[in-house]
Amino acid sequence: MGSETSPRLPFIDFSNVDQNTNDLDWDSTKSRVRQALEEFGCFEASFHNISSELRTSLFDSFQQLFDLPMETKLKNRSMKPFHGYIGQFPTLPLYESMGIDDATILEKTESFTKIFWPEGKPELSTAIQEYSSKLSKLDQMVRRMVLESLGLEKYMVEHMGSTYYLFRVMKYRRPETNESELGLKPHTDKSIVTIVHQNQVDGLEVQLKSGDWIKFQPSSPNSFVVMIADIFYAWTNGRIHSPNHRVVMSGERDRYSISLVALPKAGYVIKAPEEVVDEQHPLLFKPFDASEFYQFYGTEAGQNAECALTTYCVRSHRVAEQRSRFRIRNFGRKQRLS
Numbered sequence: 001m002g003s004e005t006s007p008r009l010p011f012i013d014f015s016n017v018d019q020n021t022n023d024l025d026w027d028s029t030k031s032r033v034r035q036a037l038e039e040f041g042c043f044e045a046s047f048h049n050i051s052s053e054l055r056t057s058l059f060d061s062f063q064q065l066f067d068l069p070m071e072t073k074l075k076n077r078s079m080k081p082f083h084g085y086i087g088q089f090p091t092l093p094l095y096e097s098m099g100i101d102d103a104t105i106l107e108k109t110e111s112f113t114k115i116f117w118p119e120g121k122p123e124l125s126t127a128i129q130e131y132s133s134k135l136s137k138l139d140q141m142v143r144r145m146v147l148e149s150l151g152l153e154k155y156m157v158e159h160m161g162s163t164y165y166l167f168r169v170m171k172y173r174r175p176e177t178n179e180s181e182l183g184l185k186p187h188t189d190k191s192i193v194t195i196v197h198q199n200q201v202d203g204l205e206v207q208l209k210s211g212d213w214i215k216f217q218p219s220s221p222n223s224f225v226v227m228i229a230d231i232f233y234a235w236t237n238g239r240i241h242s243p244n245h246r247v248v249m250s251g252e253r254d255r256y257s258i259s260l261v262a263l264p265k266a267g268y269v270i271k272a273p274e275e276v277v278d279e280q281h282p283l284l285f286k287p288f289d290a291s292e293f294y295q296f297y298g299t300e301a302g303q304n305a306e307c308a309l310t311t312y313c314v315r316s317h318r319v320a321e322q323r324s325r326f327r328i329r330n331f332g333r334k335q336r337l338s
């Protein structure tokens with residue numbers, strides 16, 4: 001009953017939109033995307049390129065994956081922070097997740113499945129790769145629309161070429177009696193864009209700019225939440241919003257969800273283009289190296305910061321200033337010595 005009146009995320013239909021679509025459909029979708037991302041930082045996309053068989057087979061396999069013994073799950077390791085198995089947090093007992101780097105590449109998804117099934121599991125590695133490749137097209141359309149609508153076309157090739165995809169699968173077990181229902185603490189994502197998809201169990205909530213929370217209730221099994229994250233917020237100099245969100249569990253069933261996460265490649269320097277910086281929009285973040293930001297985010301200080309990106313940028317510029325003062329002092333000393 002309540003669902004008729006409760007606020008919903010903006011809904012944007014991509015079923016007839018692709019990069020070769022006619023200008024009228026492309027332009028009208030683009031203006032809806034821009035509006036939604038300015039106001040909500042996310043929207044519900046209806047996207048039909050992923051078949052229900054593919055979705056069902058993925059979620060069935062993930063159930064088996066999380067049922068494996070803990071020592072096996074822990075073999076999903078990565079040198080990069082938050083790329084491997086995450087879970088067993090005393091404060092977040094419902095949550096665990098696993099990640100596959102570069103999931104649009106078949107060899108990478110094969111290496112992932114071989115961790116758990118040494119003889120291989122070709123249906124699953126192929127399904128993860130196919131899902132990631134197909135859904136990456138939605139991310140690319142959305143980012144293309146954002147860049148076009150901000151007049152940043154000339155950065156398109158450089159920007160798109162500087163990103164790759166991480167696939168994460170999450171399990172939130174149902175809370176036991178007297179256990180907190182919090183599945184995942186409120187946070188903003190630290191990537192460029194995240195696209196979330198779930199099985200039938202709801203739980204994702206997004207915070208509006210007003211401070212109110214709204215529950216994501218998918219309109220159909222073809223719904224995906226497209227969400228802007230901090231790196232894209234910084235790169236567009238705050239022209240689009242990076243929303244706070246969380247997962248709250250209720251009901252009797254475990255929840256499984258998948259994120260396809262667009263991330264900056266190593267060494268990509270996040271520098272807001274001059275076109276989005278002016279008097280009304282002063283520069284929010286000085287240019288920074290995304291990989292260094294992730295190293296900071298992996299530390300205790302990064303985890304405890306209210307806004308990791310702001311704290312990182314303030315710190316790194318303090319360090320840069322100290323370094324340059326040191327260089328000037330030493331340069332003066334060298335001059336005197338010679």
Ligand SMILES: O=C(O)CCC(=O)C(=O)O
Nearest residue numbers: 170189196204247257259
């Ligand atoms: O499971 C979800 O619906 C959202 C997950 C999420 O916010 C995240 O992994 O950053």
Ligand SMILES: [Fe+2]
Nearest residue numbers: 187188189245
């Ligand atoms: Fe998130």
